[in-house]
Amino acid sequence: MAIGFIGAGRMAQAMARGFISTGVIKAQNITASDPDPRMLRFLKNLGIATTLENTEVVDRSKMIVIAVKPSIVSKVLKEVKDHVTMDKIMVSIVAGVPLSILEENLPPDTRVVRVMSNIPVTVQAAASVISMGAGALPDDSELVRELLQCIGICEEGSENLLDAVTGLSGSGPAYAFTAIESLADGGVKMGLPRDLAIKLAAQTLLGSAKMVLESGKHVGQLKDEVCSPGGTTIAAMHTLERAGFRASLINAVEIGTLKAIELGQQKKKEAIEQQKLEESLEELDLEQD
Numbered sequence: 001m002a003i004g005f006i007g008a009g010r011m012a013q014a015m016a017r018g019f020i021s022t023g024v025i026k027a028q029n030i031t032a033s034d035p036d037p038r039m040l041r042f043l044k045n046l047g048i049a050t051t052l053e054n055t056e057v058v059d060r061s062k063m064i065v066i067a068v069k070p071s072i073v074s075k076v077l078k079e080v081k082d083h084v085t086m087d088k089i090m091v092s093i094v095a096g097v098p099l100s101i102l103e104e105n106l107p108p109d110t111r112v113v114r115v116m117s118n119i120p121v122t123v124q125a126a127a128s129v130i131s132m133g134a135g136a137l138p139d140d141s142e143l144v145r146e147l148l149q150c151i152g153i154c155e156e157g158s159e160n161l162l163d164a165v166t167g168l169s170g171s172g173p174a175y176a177f178t179a180i181e182s183l184a185d186g187g188v189k190m191g192l193p194r195d196l197a198i199k200l201a202a203q204t205l206l207g208s209a210k211m212v213l214e215s216g217k218h219v220g221q222l223k224d225e226v227c228s229p230g231g232t233t234i235a236a237m238h239t240l241e242r243a244g245f246r247a248s249l250i251n252a253v254e255i256g257t258l259k260a261i262e263l264g265q266q267k268k269k270e271a272i273e274q275q276k277l278e279e280s281l282e283e284l285d286l287e288q289d
């Protein structure tokens, strides 16, 4: 299947590389566009067709991934709208931008899928959740899920979950990287060489995450099994609890979610203002006629 990326930044590069390295899509079946030729260079080196024209991506692809920043998504969709036909699936990975806004900027009944994924697509370990637009066909859900499952896990859910997904797993890698860096800092403070400390911290998060996903045990039980009575871990856990470790993470997910909601509301406000502007221009035209 021919896939296209509009916007060739970090997420598009990571997804394209994931599709190619898992063999699910061949490089010659991928096209990517970006106004910045430097962003296209990486994809070109993978054997992907690149262009400065977003419309060319739509023309050449059956599934088009919109991978631009939220601020320009409406402008980009308007630009390609006339090239979007019923045989194409438009997949947005843009944070915060609701299906309603994506659909308003595309022809009626366009097959639209909204996705929230995360940067571990780079290593085929993404956490993605998809939500189907009104015009999407039942097979589209299966197709997009199958594709995303090649580069990590993928669940389907209703759209009202996606902002919380953004606050948790979309932004979550940044929290995890900071946790790894901080654990390593602790190791360095206590005398470990930096490279060993980073390796141990990263492997500790990886191994713990694997146990949560594979053991079937409750996370609280897994934590309890590390805490020996009167031991080192429970002493360290007490310090974390006193410092508000859990509350900090809960707050981070809450704030990330609220920011995604704010982005969506901003987009809806902009769409209403744009519609009002177009209506007043039409009235003005009629008066002049």
Ligand SMILES: NC(=O)C1=CN([C@@H]2O[C@H](COP(=O)(O)OP(=O)(O)OC[C@H]3O[C@@H](n4cnc5c(N)ncnc54)[C@H](O)[C@@H]3O)[C@@H](O)[C@H]2O)C=CC1
Pocket (backbone or CB within 6 Å): 006, 007, 008, 009, 010, 011, 012, 033, 034, 035, 036, 039, 054, 067, 068, 069, 070, 072, 076, 093, 094, 095, 116, 117, 118, 119, 170, 171
């Ligand atoms: N970075 C992340 O961890 C995640 C990002 N996302 C979402 O993915 C989307 C892309 O994010 P990143 O890849 O991080 O951003 P990025 O800034 O790395 O990539 C965006 C690309 O769009 C290009 N661009 C700008 N104007 C354009 C236009 N008119 N037409 C086509 N391309 C244009 C830019 O040159 C840039 O290469 C965003 O909407 C973000 O919310 C979602 C989940 C995780």
Ligand SMILES: O=C(O)[C@@H]1CCC=N1
Pocket (backbone or CB within 6 Å): 095, 166, 170, 171
């Ligand atoms: O920070 C952001 O807005 C994007 C969405 C999720 C991760 N990065």
